Each structure stands twice: as C-alpha cells, then as structure tokens.
Amino acid sequence: MSAPFRRDGPPRLPAEDGPKDEEFARTYAAGYEEGVRSALREVLGHASRGHTTAELRMLVESRLARLPEEAELKRKSMLAPPRQPAWASLLRPPTGARPWVAPIGPPIPAVLHLAPGGSLLIKEERPRRALDLLRDSAKRFPRVVLLSLHPPELPELRADERIVIPVTAGGEGADGVAPAPGEIGGRLREPMEAPGGALVYLDALEFLATEHSLETTLRFVQWLGNQVGSTGSALLASVDPRSLDLKELSRLERAFQSVA
Numbered sequence: 001m002s003a004p005f006r007r008d009g010p011p012r013l014p015a016e017d018g019p020k021d022e023e024f025a026r027t028y029a030a031g032y033e034e035g036v037r038s039a040l041r042e043v044l045g046h047a048s049r050g051h052t053t054a055e056l057r058m059l060v061e062s063r064l065a066r067l068p069e070e071a072e073l074k075r076k077s078m079l080a081p082p083r084q085p086a087w088a089s090l091l092r093p094p095t096g097a098r099p100w101v102a103p104i105g106p107p108i109p110a111v112l113h114l115a116p117g118g119s120l121l122i123k124e125e126r127p128r129r130a131l132d133l134l135r136d137s138a139k140r141f142p143r144v145v146l147l148s149l150h151p152p153e154l155p156e157l158r159a160d161e162r163i164v165i166p167v168t169a170g171g172e173g174a175d176g177v178a179p180a181p182g183e184i185g186g187r188l189r190e191p192m193e194a195p196g197g198a199l200v201y202l203d204a205l206e207f208l209a210t211e212h213s214l215e216t217t218l219r220f221v222q223w224l225g226n227q228v229g230s231t232g233s234a235l236l237a238s239v240d241p242r243s244l245d246l247k248e249l250s251r252l253e254r255a256f257q258s259v260a
Contacts, residue, residue: 045177059183066216073215112260116141116197119225119235121256123249127203129260130238134201141234142196145188148203163191167204178211181220188227197233200224205252206243214248221255 114137122130138144145163154162165187169178191198208217228235253259
C-alpha cells in the first residue's frame, strides 16, 4: 500500500483570503460613521423642537425620498473636474463701451407693487429696495413672515403680526442643526393658510443655497410660489445677483412672477 501524498512548501491560502485594501476599508468605515452620526443628529434636532411622532415620520420620509438624488449630486460633484477660470476673457484687452440697446419686454415699473397671490424677486447687492417695499406693504396683509438672517424690525405691526421663522442653527433650541427647507415650509403653512394669507419676506436665498444646495433651495422657492398663489399670500425676495452664475440666476428668476 502506497503512502499518502504530501504537499511540500507552505499551505495555500484560501481563495477568498486575498490582500485587504486597508485604506479603502478605513475610508468607507469613516464615511459610514459620519453618515449615521449626521442622521442621528438631524433626528435629535427635530425631536428637540417638539415635533410629534407623525411629524417626525413625515420629515424622515421626506429626507429618505431625497436621499438618492442628493447622493447622486454629491457623486457628480466629486467626479467633475474643478472649474477653470476663463483666462481668455480675463486677459482680453479692454474694448470700447457697447452701444446702448433698448431693453426687450415691458419696462420695470418705477413704483413696485406687491399684490396678494404675487411673487417678486428684487436683485440688489443688499436688501434695500426690498425692505422699503416690505414696510410699505406690511399693513396690507394680516401677518408678515420673515425668513432672514437679520429679521427687520417692523414697529408698525403688533407682536402677533410679525412672525420670524429661523433659517440658521440655534434659532430655537441650541442643537446646532439648521432647519431644512422642508421644515421651514412646514412652519410656513399655518400663517399662509390662515384667513387673509401672509406676506412672506425672504432675503436668505444665498445662505439656503450654500447650506442645503442650490437644487433644494430652488425646489423650496418653487413650492413657496405655488403656495402663495393658492392661499392669497405674497412672496417678496431679495438676492445678490453676484452670488449666482448666469444660469443659476435665470432658473431662480423663473420661479417668480416678477423680477426687478
């Protein structure tokens, strides 16, 4: 009887035990940890503001519905090449002044007017004309809702007629979580759907676009415009046109009935 076969050399590693990519695994685990941590912080932030179980469920479902789109936008932004400055336009020698061309379309009225059901976007470096129009129009509405980093004082209104909805973290409860546009919209429903509607003043578009992405902010403004039309409210917004490129500014303007 022959002796059993004996293999010389070190034993062979199982097929599934290949070399591990430690750096990839560590990066993936760190990203997973940060994602779970961010989600739990957001849920805790909503709960600390006194939301009911049904409201929490609605907020979480809304967030989950937007998650694939946000992840895809994040993936595209990480894969896209960095923006290069347009050196050709910067290095082009100066030319003479362009001849004046008459503007196309109806002229902008000298006196701005804001009627119920309307929305107006004012392009200015600082909210000056928008604030003047806000003060002139405030008494024509039962209540005024302010979405601003620096809510203006309106001494001609009673305390219950001036409603401030914080757009930054720490506005109501120092939990360090800025309210999402969906949460801001939920708080806007009550004053806008009350009898007579509300005048909504918004001068924090640049902050919202930076904090929550431009796409989310545009959807919020489009929803707000539809809500204004259905409730007899009005929307007055101010934006610095230097903070957006031409395409982004054009998309924002299309969400409003009038632009000045």
